[in-house]
Amino acid sequence: MIRFAWLQFRAQAAIAFGALAIIAIALAITGPHLVHVYDTMISTCKSQKDCGTAAAAFLHSNSTLRTWLGILVVVAPGIVGVFWGAPLVAREFETGTYRLVWTQSVSRTRWLAAKISVVGLFGILFAGLLSLMVTWWASPMDRVSMNTFANFDERDIVPIGYAAFAFMLGLGAGVLIRRAVPAMATTLVAFVAVRIAFINLVRPHFATALVISKHYSASFGPGRGTVFSYPMTLTSNVGSWVISSRTFNGAGNSVTNIACKLVSGIRVQPGSPRPSPAAIKARLRAAEAVFQKCIEQYRQVFTLQPASHYWSFQWYETVSFIAFALVLCAALIWWVRRRTW
Amino acid sequence: MTNVLKTNELGKQYGHKWALRHCTLSIPKSKVVGLVGPNGAGKTTLLQLAVGLLSPTTGTIDVLGGRPAENPSQLGRIGFVAQDTPTYARLSIVKHLQMGAWLNPNWDSKFADQRIDDLGLDRRQRAGSLSGGQRAQLALTLALAKRPELLLLDEPVASLDPLASREFLQTLMEVVEERDVTVVLSSHLVADLERVCDYLIVLAASKVQLSGDVENLLESHWRISGPRRDARDLPSNQHVIEESHTDKQSTFLIRTTQPIHDPAWKIAAVTVDDLVLAYMKNARDVEHQPLSTLREVS
Numbered sequence: 337m338i339r340f341a342w343l344q345f346r347a348q349a350a351i352a353f354g355a356l357a358i359i360a361i362a363l364a365i366t367g368p369h370l371v372h373v374y375d376t377m378i379s380t381c382k383s384q385k386d387c388g389t390a391a392a393a394f395l396h397s398n399s400t401l402r403t404w405l406g407i408l409v410v411v412a413p414g415i416v417g418v419f420w421g422a423p424l425v426a427r428e429f430e431t432g433t434y435r436l437v438w439t440q441s442v443s444r445t446r447w448l449a450a451k452i453s454v455v456g457l458f459g460i461l462f463a464g465l466l467s468l469m470v471t472w473w474a475s476p477m478d479r480v481s482m483n484t485f486a487n488f489d490e491r492d493i494v495p496i497g498y499a500a501f502a503f504m505l506g507l508g509a510g511v512l513i514r515r516a517v518p519a520m521a522t523t524l525v526a527f528v529a530v531r532i533a534f535i536n537l538v539r540p541h542f543a544t545a546l547v548i549s550k551h552y553s554a555s556f557g558p559g560r561g562t563v564f565s566y567p568m569t570l571t572s573n574v575g576s577w578v579i580s581s582r583t584f585n586g587a588g589n590s591v592t593n594i595a596c597k598l599v600s601g602i603r604v605q606p607g608s609p610r611p612s613p614a615a616i617k618a619r620l621r622a623a624e625a626v627f628q629k630c631i632e633q634y635r636q637v638f639t640l641q642p643a644s645h646y647w648s649f650q651w652y653e654t655v656s657f658i659a660f661a662l663v664l665c666a667a668l669i670w671w672v673r674r675r676t677w
Numbered sequence: 678m679t680n681v682l683k684t685n686e687l688g689k690q691y692g693h694k695w696a697l698r699h700c701t702l703s704i705p706k707s708k709v710v711g712l713v714g715p716n717g718a719g720k721t722t723l724l725q726l727a728v729g730l731l732s733p734t735t736g737t738i739d740v741l742g743g744r745p746a747e748n749p750s751q752l753g754r755i756g757f758v759a760q761d762t763p764t765y766a767r768l769s770i771v772k773h774l775q776m777g778a779w780l781n782p783n784w785d786s787k788f789a790d791q792r793i794d795d796l797g798l799d800r801r802q803r804a805g806s807l808s809g810g811q812r813a814q815l816a817l818t819l820a821l822a823k824r825p826e827l828l829l830l831d832e833p834v835a836s837l838d839p840l841a842s843r844e845f846l847q848t849l850m851e852v853v854e855e856r857d858v859t860v861v862l863s864s865h866l867v868a869d870l871e872r873v874c875d876y877l878i879v880l881a882a883s884k885v886q887l888s889g890d891v892e893n894l895l896e897s898h899w900r901i902s903g904p905r906r907d908a909r910d911l912p913s914n915q916h917v918i919e920e921s922h923t924d925k926q927s928t929f930l931i932r933t934t935q936p937i938h939d940p941a942w943k944i945a946a947v948t949v950d951d952l953v954l955a956y957m958k959n960a961r962d963v964e965h966q967p968l969s970t971l972r973e974v975s
Contacts, residue, residue, distance in 0.1 A: 344765070433763045433764070435757070435759035435763055437776075439728050439755070440752065440753075440776070440777070440823075441752045441753030442749055442752070
């Protein structure tokens with residue numbers, strides 16, 4: 337039955353792995369060049385002591401391709417689910433060929449198990465290889481950007497879990513709905529919904545989040561020039577995944593804007609004498625002190641997962657989605673065994 | 678006489694609708710059985726139940742001494758050609774034969790190859806580009822090469838032109854003669870099956886209306902006509918299947934195993950076609966009659 341499942345699938349497999357080979361060649365050609373550019377950039381910028389600008393230029397020059405490859409890796413598991421999983425059994429129902437294959441000397445369980453093994457494993461292989469290729473290719477830029485969690489969904493091993501889950505979801509939709517196109521649409525909607533729900537509801541809780549609270553403060557330039565220093569970014573936790581960032585006032589309530597105003601109170605009335613520069617300065621300093629006092633009540637509270645959690649999160653997420661896939665697989669086999677069509 | 682297929686009070690319900698109900702029948706070994714009935718009578722349901730594509734809602738079905746599709750070897754003993762002869766449109770003939778060989782331990786590849794050669798088909802041709810007749814022949818080849826003990830064909834000639842239909846039945850009969858195989862063919866047209874069947878089952882209104890050897894059926898049914906008479910006045914051993922009256926004359930289609938003595942009657946033999954139509958009409962008229970009216974002739 338494995339051989340027959342492969343016979344039915346090999347045309348699709350050839351297209352998918354042909355496309356994968358083309359991408360691999362393109363990445364293999366451009367990848368080493370990127371590594372070279374990266375190495376020279378690091379060595380020159382270190383001698384010039386300005387790595388920030390050089391890194392930004394390096395990132396910018398390759399950002400389009402990096403973005404598109406990222407999208408491709410995110411979409412690949414969806415393709416596996418929608419185009420391989422959903423029609424796999426639904427098409428057999430639609431064209432009536434299930435009546436041919438179910439009346440050969442093979443049990444339905446074996447028939448389904450063979451389809452799952454062949455197409456499912458190829459789906460996982462497809463998404464996994466694509467992810468690993470792109471991860472390798474983009475690694476110089478990922479190192480430079482230092483935003484470890486930004487590309488979490490499109491790097492390393494998570495696409496393997498997504499592909500396994502998407503495939504089983506598609507297969508299940510196909511078995512229940514028995515029509516290819518509605519099953520494909522259902523698969524797409526369900527897969528996107530589960531992914532989004534997982535990102536928002538489950539992933540943040542893989543490890544206890546780090547909560548960092550920072551007080552606002554203002555620093556003032558000479559004269560009337562004013563520079564506010566807000567703790568909007570975290571310099572101490574580079575590359576961490578900021579799950580939430582909220583502002584609290586002195587009473588401990590969450591607020592959306594900061595109600596502090598710098599009022600110098602210096603207003604020159606027409607006809608009245610100009611205040612002396614010293615008086616103006618004193619008034620300004622007093623206003624600044626009031627402002628400082630006001631703004632220091634405010635805190636910015638960050639909930640975040642530090643960059644060091646990246647790999648454990650990759651594993652948790654991958655294993656979770658593979659577990660979903662296995663549960664779906666067991667449910668499906670049980671359903672096909674007992675279902676009385 | 679051993680039975681290869683036996684059902685008892687078999688029923689299949691879809692939602693609130695019964696596709697087949699109170700179906701009790703048996704199919705004897707080594708017969709070529711015509712399963713005839715109007716569209717929607719439950720023929721397809723019965724055949725799909727027999728091969729395990731469906732499971733019964735009520736009653737039991739026993740095929741070759743086991744439950745349909747209870748295990749792969751049970752599946753291997755039954756050849757099935759589904760309605761509209763489904764095949765994989767994008768796979769070639771040779772791939773279909775390959776499938777048969779992979780999925781059936783008793784596969785007779787010599788037979789399958791020979792059959793495809795005899796039909797003059799190009800092995801590399803995709804099933805999707807075959808004509809209806811060629812596709813039916815391919816489906817039949819797949820079913821026969823399993824070397825089944827029981828061959829079930831669901832409306833095999835319904836979508837074929839008369840020539841393809843004749844060729845199909847001819848090849849079927851050639852194989853059947855060589856082997857000890859029981860064949861069940863369903864059709865809504867008795868004319869399709871008349872030449873090949875030696876056993877007849879009429880299924881209508883989801884019940885068996887008539888079943889028996891064609892020979893016996895023809896010897897026990899007669900069309901009698903004579904002066905106008907009421908059906909109740911006929912001897913008790915003559916069961917009226919169909920009656921029609923004019924002002925002066927009555928015509929009855931009766932079932933009896935006794936000789937007809939009344940000299941007033943003109944007696945004529947019936948054809949299979951007459952029989953089937955009479956029983957189907959009867960079924961339509963008495964659709965809600967209880968089970969006891971089920972007629973069994975053996």
